[in-house]
Amino acid sequence: MRAIAIRSMFLPLIMALSRDHDVIPSMRKTWLIVNIDSGSYDATACDRVGDALAAKGWPCDRVVQFPQDDLPDRAMLEREGVDTIAIYTGDGTINSLASALEGWAGELLVLPGGTLNLLSKKLHGDRSVEDIVADLDGARTVRPPVIRGGGITALVGVIVGPTTVWGEVREQARHLDVSALVETVPNAVSETFGDDSVRLAGAEQGYPALNLTPLEDRIFVQGFLTDNAAQVLSHGFAWLGGDFRNGPHDDLGHHGEVAIEGSGEIGMLYDGERGEIVSGTKFTPGTLDLGLLATDTA
The missing domain is CATH 3.40.50.10330 (Probable inorganic polyphosphate/atp-NAD kinase; domain 1)
Structure with a gap:
């Protein structure tokens, strides 16, 4: 007791x-x-x-x-x-x-x-x-979800194409490097209006850049538009404003895998880091x- x-x-x-x-x-x-x-x-x-x-x-x-x-x-x-x-x-x-x-x-x-x-x-x-x-x-x-391909893993997204040069413009603007901007901005505009373009394998239409976003078991693809001066200006302001995905674009749907086609070495940005890929590079969805x-x- x-x-x-x-x-x-x-x-x-x-x-x-x-x-x-x-x-x-x-x-x-x-x-x-x-x-x-x-x-x-x-x-x-x-x-x-x-x-x-x-x-x-x-x-x-x-x-x-x-x-x-x-x-x-x-x-x-x-x-x-x-x-x-x-x-x-x-x-x-x-x-x-x-x-x-x-x-x-x-x-x-x-x-x-x-x-x-x-x-x-x-x-x-x-x-x-x-x-x-x-x-x-x-x-x-x-x-x-992540995107894997081209030797990289992206947690936020991948941008491929000539207009990735705008990423350099943004960094110089952020650091107020005026002398560098005088050189880089005309170069960015020239590349944007150039003949080089990228496209999804098997597609006819090319774009100055493709934006790949990781989703569960899928990759969402957008094609950036720079068909005229107004769109280039809007695209440039989107880069300088911080979020490049706000530029004018076409939605190209959800894909289980994407292969990128273009000419020569293709510029790439993944989670803000610069890189390059070759035509035919495949990107697949995954999980970190x-x-x-x-x-x-x-």
Whole structure:
């Protein structure tokens, strides 16, 4: 009887601890990655990111200052027992890291630390770091659709064609490099109006550029239009305004696989990074083998 009485005394405490155990998150070992060479790098802003994570109970054990520090690889993170990587950079650096970490059991927290922040917007909506971190308790882990082909993996999308030169124009405008713009803008216009075009294999109509967007098991394709001066101007403003996908275009439907045809080496932008492909290169849909934290419930 005495033992029963003692258990009765402690039962409410035991039950309370059991309930709390379900809601108290396990301690995470978190690293933060920032790009100190980015045109939008701000040391004060990076400090605020670290402070916001620490206030949420996710203190950063290490800050990786890329490219001064190498991006961590899967073996390093597993050896160090890292559970979460918070990355506060642009889409290009995020692409490099996520592609290299496929198969890692940890999670990647993408934060808007670049110019366009397209991947962050996909995962969290168009929100600030503070708002994203505030919602981490309800975050879910997703493995987003990607596009693979031409030796790359794209999480946001791929643009192929001569008008990818407008990406260089945008970067120079962002850095207020006026002397470079004087040279680059006429070149961009010339390439836009040039004879070179790209097309889907088997299609008759060519376009100055094709935009490929990853969806579940499909690739959505758009063909950019630059048939006249007004469309070129609109296209240029779309690039300079930040989101190249806002330029005039045709919707070319959803595809299980696409092959790109053109002449010579074809310019390519994938998640903001520049590259090249050859005619006949195939792109296929896939799924990223890495968990990304998402807070957007829409």
